[in-house]
Amino acid sequence: MTKQITLPEDVNALLQTLNDGGYEAYIVGGCVRDSILGRIPQDWDITTSALPEQTKALFSHTFDTGIQHGTITVVLNKTNYEITTYRIDGDYADGRHPDEVSFTSNLEEDLLRRDFTMNAIAYHPAEGFRDPFGGQEDISRSLIRGVGEPAKRFQEDALRMLRCVRFAAQLGFQVDDATYTALQENAALIEKISVERIHEELDKLWKSPFPEKLSLLLSSGLLPHIDGLLDKRLTALGETLVPQLKAAPVSAPLRWTLVLQSFMEAEAKTFCKKLKFDNATAKQIQTYLRHLSQPIPQTPYEVRKLAGILGMELTENLFILQEILQDKAAVATAREILAKVLADGDCLNLKMLEMDGKALMDAGIPAGKAVGETLGLLLEDVLHEPEHNKREYLLEKALKLQQK
Template sequence: MTNLQISPPAPVQTALDTLCNAGYEAYIVGGCVRDALRGAAPHDWDCTTNAKPDEICACFRDFHVIETGLQHGTVTVVIEHMPIEITTYRIDGVYADHRRPDTVTFTDSLTDDLARRDFTVNAMAYHPDRGLIDPYHGADDLHANIIRCVGSPRDRFDEDGLRILRAMRFASVLDFTIEKGTANAVHAQKTLLHHISAERIDTELTKLLCGIGAERVLTDFADVLFTVLPELEPMHGFDQCNPHHDYDVYAHTLKTVAACPPEPVLRWAALLHDSGKPHTFTTDEHGGHFYGHAVVSKEIAGRALKAMKCDRRRYDRVLLLVDQHDLVMNGTEKQLKRIVRKLGDEAAEQLLLLHKADVTAQAAC
């Protein structure tokens, strides 16, 4: 894997060449290296250099330069309509707010810069002529499908509590395993998420939910999910006492999530669709029942999504799907037309997909 050649897009190569021709070091770094080594197309291409911010600006005086975050050493250069973020090698100071460093110190050491990054798979740098720079063995972890913090997991999470959810998100999206020491710190330091804004949590949790490993990750780290969405904790271990359900409410919920297409509205609706069950449970000689649980689930979903400060479109659509998910489906053309008339084409299709996933997740095959 370490011998794999990475070919940056022409604008990125121009950025590297411009800095190197001016006498500076320059590398692509972080997620773009990780994705390229996996054979996936990077979404963004970031660069790192020993050039200071004013020196970066001087190198690119013939290009459009955006002073994104000069205090943290970050400049965005637009080359052929592609924005490229270029950051000076730096060492981060104390993270008093568990979100961002109070101070940064610029350094000439690439290794020191990579040491401040969250996970080993994100702490690699590459230059087409110099090859891969990987002091923390990220390529080995990438090959082994492992998410591991750079250095001390407790220190990395104490610096930025969002990294707790990022570890889970990468494990879900990449279908990786979180290394034991890192996993232990995720559980131990989950309350650091209370320092993180709802918007940042929503972004990471949405990506996590849409990952291939969402069911596994949210099973293993249920306590972390309940830290940010306490409304869901009553589902955990709640026996449905019903011959049609092989799983407790939480396990069924995660299987429904996994059975839905990986689209944010559907995955959020699946996560919240049965949240009202523990609050509506009754029993009789036929077993457990949850009469009216969709109405209560809708109320809980509304509170949860408001707390996450999600966008209005997702909020409205998820609540609609949760409210309607328990509709008895007979599969007739007449009923399908009625649902389409009531909800519209897109919402009707989403409801049918959610219903199919819900039924699929009821019993073990």
């Protein structure tokens, strides 16, 4: 087990300033866990015996981020660091946030309110680890275990249940039996959590390196309380989804499309709206689902048409999904055709067409609907016969179309 954590210079300076002011201070939570695991922490959180106003008095640049819960942010060298006073949480009426907090001078009381033992470890470079709940041992055993009474931790903040599964998928850890049983018994409480936070956790889960932990989610009892249709469809997919997720790039639209592969496009639209996806991701998922229900293009015309509609990035992504879910040989053929189409510089869309609306109107075609319809017919011609993408030919064909 790691005996020492190398802290960034600024983090050491923050701890030293708090210590020089007469207060205890430690790094805590995910940054300690990740450092023990040899991962690079995303954030460096600090816990201290100093009250928020006392912390603010020690630093020149601070702002309040959650001062009602004891958290202020210190800005040092253009980087934000959250510093939170040791606290004891009151009741959690909403199943997410404490109704009130009381500050304490006891570090162990602060660590007791945290979710899992691996996240309830504090560290100071001069003192080493403060680990009253055996978090280091659990990390060495690759085990996720609730702090104290797991059921109480989940009742305080129901999002912790989904975080438990997500941590397992991110770290490849097992979940302690008593903790998982408490999770299953309290699964209905997830209904108290906002869809935004549920979406965020599921997003991280699908993008995690150990998707085989999907079984934890399927057996947890959480899904029926998140979305009934998602529960039914994921249960039907079962373990077949695991190698598919592993084969896909770590991309939210691609991974979510695999998760929603058995959804109709309209069902996916409703689901994405319910979980408040951003519009761009939701549209991509729906686009992929629409094209997954259609044959893989196998002719130059079909490939040009598809690439023209989707653009290159979405076409390549669609091929990835089709390769995972459908026919690798057919996708290989489509990719070969696309490479030749691109190498030949074939026209794929109206922007590449050697004709535009102004030229058509100058030639006497009425502005408005007629111009748009004519451009569409010309593009269709060129998608079939790329050599027709010449201005003279297209103008002549446009005028013939008008005579019909």
